[in-house]
Amino acid sequence: MSKIKIYLQPTPIRIWHWLNAFGIITLCITGVQIRFPDHLHLFASYKSAILLHNVAGLVVAFSFSLWFIYYAVVSRTLLKTYMPSRDDLEHGLARQAKFYLLTYFLGWKNPHHATPDNKFNPMQKSAYLAIMFILVPLVSLSGLLLTNVSPMRDLVLMIGGLKILVAIHFLLACCLCAFLFTHVYLATLGKTPLEHIKPMWTGWEEEDSTEQPHHVTGSSRLPSVAAMPRTGMTTRRRP
Amino acid sequence: MKTEIVHKIMILGLQISLYTLIPLLAVATENSACLECHGDAAAVGESLVIEALSFDNTAHGELGCHICHASISDGHPDDGLTPSRTSCVECHDPISQEYAASLHAGKASCSDCHTPHRALGPTAVSGHDMNRQCLTCHDHADMLDKHGEWLPQADLHVSMLPCITCHSSSDQYVISLYIIKRHGNMLSGGYELASFDELSVQSNGRPIEQLVDRNADGYVSLAELRMFNLDPENKQLRLQGMITPEGVSHNFRTQDDRWDCSFCHASGPAARQVSFLSLAEPDGSYKRVPVEKGAVLDALYGTPDFYMVGSTRSTALNYVGLVILAGGLVMPIGHGTLRILTRKNRTKEEE
Numbered sequence: 299m300s301k302i303k304i305y306l307q308p309t310p311i312r313i314w315h316w317l318n319a320f321g322i323i324t325l326c327i328t329g330v331q332i333r334f335p336d337h338l339h340l341f342a343s344y345k346s347a348i349l350l351h352n353v354a355g356l357v358v359a360f361s362f363s364l365w366f367i368y369y370a371v372v373s374r375t376l377l378k379t380y381m382p383s384r385d386d387l388e389h390g391l392a393r394q395a396k397f398y399l400l401t402y403f404l405g406w407k408n409p410h411h412a413t414p415d416n417k418f419n420p421m422q423k424s425a426y427l428a429i430m431f432i433l434v435p436l437v438s439l440s441g442l443l444l445t446n447v448s449p450m451r452d453l454v455l456m457i458g459g460l461k462i463l464v465a466i467h468f469l470l471a472c473c474l475c476a477f478l479f480t481h482v483y484l485a486t487l488g489k490t491p492l493e494h495i496k497p498m499w500t501g502w503e504e505e506d507s508t509e510q511p512h513h514v515t516g517s518s519r520l521p522s523v524a525a526m527p528r529t530g531m532t533t534r535r536r537p
Numbered sequence: 538m539k540t541e542i543v544h545k546i547m548i549l550g551l552q553i554s555l556y557t558l559i560p561l562l563a564v565a566t567e568n569s570a571c572l573e574c575h576g577d578a579a580a581v582g583e584s585l586v587i588e589a590l591s592f593d594n595t596a597h598g599e600l601g602c603h604i605c606h607a608s609i610s611d612g613h614p615d616d617g618l619t620p621s622r623t624s625c626v627e628c629h630d631p632i633s634q635e636y637a638a639s640l641h642a643g644k645a646s647c648s649d650c651h652t653p654h655r656a657l658g659p660t661a662v663s664g665h666d667m668n669r670q671c672l673t674c675h676d677h678a679d680m681l682d683k684h685g686e687w688l689p690q691a692d693l694h695v696s697m698l699p700c701i702t703c704h705s706s707s708d709q710y711v712i713s714l715y716i717i718k719r720h721g722n723m724l725s726g727g728y729e730l731a732s733f734d735e736l737s738v739q740s741n742g743r744p745i746e747q748l749v750d751r752n753a754d755g756y757v758s759l760a761e762l763r764m765f766n767l768d769p770e771n772k773q774l775r776l777q778g779m780i781t782p783e784g785v786s787h788n789f790r791t792q793d794d795r796w797d798c799s800f801c802h803a804s805g806p807a808a809r810q811v812s813f814l815s816l817a818e819p820d821g822s823y824k825r826v827p828v829e830k831g832a833v834l835d836a837l838y839g840t841p842d843f844y845m846v847g848s849t850r851s852t853a854l855n856y857v858g859l860v861i862l863a864g865g866l867v868m869p870i871g872h873g874t875l876r877i878l879t880r881k882n883r884t885k886e887e888e
Contacts, residue, residue, distance in 0.1 A: 332846055332847060333846070333847065333850055334847075334850075335799070335802060335803035335805070335847040335848075336803055336804065336805030336807075336847075336848075337805075343797045343798070343799070344797060344798040344799055344802055344803050344847065345689065345797060345798050348689055348798075348846075349689065352689075398872070399872075402876075403875055403876070403879040403882060404879070404882055405879075405882035405883045445690070446690075447690060447693050448690065448692040448693040448696060449692070455775070455842070458837075458841060459775075459837075459841025459842045460841065460842050460843070460844040461835075461836065461837055461840070461841045461842070461843070461844050461851075462837055462841060464844050464846075465836060465837060465851070465854055468854060468858060469854070469857060469858060469861065472857075472858040472861040472862055473861055475861075475862060475865065476861050476862050476864050476865025476866075477865060478865070479862075479865035479866050479868070479869050480865055480867075480868040480869065482869075483868050483869035483872065483873060484868065487876075
């Protein structure tokens with residue numbers, strides 16, 4: 299069976315993704331030391347953990363801007379990429395959940411096939427929508443307020459006080475960390491554990507030519523997947 | 538026989554009471570004789586006037602004027618003699634020696650920081666007033682710049698801590714909660730320490746501690762703190778927390794364990810259990826009402842504005858966070874286990 303390559307992840311997106319990944323992991327680790335310093339001493343001093351946490355927070359905020367500018371201004375596909383369609387909500391979510399929770403174990407194929415124009419399955423779209431449009435902005439803004447308590451004191455008081463702000467930041471950060479566990483695990487659900495992770499590093503995804511015969515090797519401007527025949531992808535291989 | 542014993546005990550009690558009370562009464566009489574003139578600025582001039590209300594409640598006031606001004610005769614002021622003034626070292630020798638070895642020695646005398654007629658212990662002075670004392674010599678902007686060279690959020694630390702929390706040593710530190718009042722509108726903010734008069738107005742004639750200590754039992758419970766913070770009547774008031782020392786050394790140098798933040802922030806919740814509500818008195822001093830142990834660790838409404846990262850975390854929130862994280866592990870662990878168990882289905886497929 300011959301292989302073809304599709305250019306799935308453009309360079310700005312890959313830069314954003316890995317900046318985000320390393321930034322969030324750093325934030326989680328330093329965050330644990332900042333909240334539980336009497337139990338955890340990963341970094342030399344408490345101050346260094348705080349400074350690293352603040353810098354990582356800025357890196358994530360910067361990478362978020364990069365992501366937003368790329369999708370909203372450069373490729374102009376922000377809503378198309380992340381907003382679930384009506385079909386996604388009515389059928390796609392259930393179909394994808396059924397795959398993850400049942401048919402995957404039976405050896406069926408993933409009903410969604412990632413292409414440059416339709417990267418995410420309905421569950422990914424919904425999850426990323428919540429993560430990128432609600433969770434990351436809120437955790438970043440609460441973090442920004444926590445690093446500037448004195449100058450933004452009135453805003454902190456309007457929110458209800460420092461403790462409520464800290465509670466929001468902590469619980470949102472826990473949500474983000476919980477998502478990270480699920481995200482990394484689901485990324486290993488390809489034919490090989492690295493199949494879906496590799497394209498986020500190289501940009502290119504390899505796939506069997508029989509799966510998408512209309513793809514053009516090496517093109518970053520592929521025809522819309524909507525125009526491609528999708529029959530084989532949602533059918534069982536082993537009846 | 539029994540009656541005799543009771544009589545003897547009563548006589549003994551009377552004697553003890555008299556031995557204690559007579560000197561106190563004598564001091565009070567002596568003080569009031571002096572303050573008859575020195576309590577009136579028109580009589581002695583601004584430089585010699587003493588505020589009776591604040592002087593009487595100090596340790597110096599309890600000793601009496603003659604202890605420090607021993608040479609005053611019955612003919613004062615008509616005798617034309619300048620009354621003697623004792624030196625602080627007479628009574629405070631250990632402190633004087635400690636101070637003499639400090640960086641401040643030679644730059645400020647005792648009276649530059651302390652008014653003998655208003656000498657209060659550290660627990661009877663608000664953190665704000667302590668800092669006001671330091672700021673008479675140390676420029677606020679300069680201090681912000683200097684602290685900003687190494688201290689994260691220097692402006693927050695400088696405004697929310699008494700200087701002496703880091704620049705002197707004490708055997709014990711507690712959290713003092715002060716009532717602050719908004720003097721501006723929602724946008725301009727402007728919270729300042731509430732004065733006794735302001736709190737009296739707010740409490741509608743009740744003792745001001747009952748603004749928080751609602752059942753007047755001399756103890757502030759967590760429930761009372763929450764009620765204070767949620768009461769719409771108190772929307773202009775908030776509680777500001779400060780870490781304050783219970784005693785003050787006079788070496789006035791930055792303590793070694795304050796440089797790496799660990800002293801306050803890495804001590805964990807166990808070190809942040811003791812707190813007091815500190816309330817303004819009519820004489821400008823502060824009295825304290827003990828607060829329920831660990832109340833400042835409450836997640837949201839106990840002390841909504843007091844949070845010390847690393848050491849006042851809420852255990853309840855920790856558990857909620859743990860549940861969220863556990864939720865994130867459901868897929869990797871649950872799905873991952875089933876994935877391993879059913880791997881043959883997918884291997885056959887690939888063949």
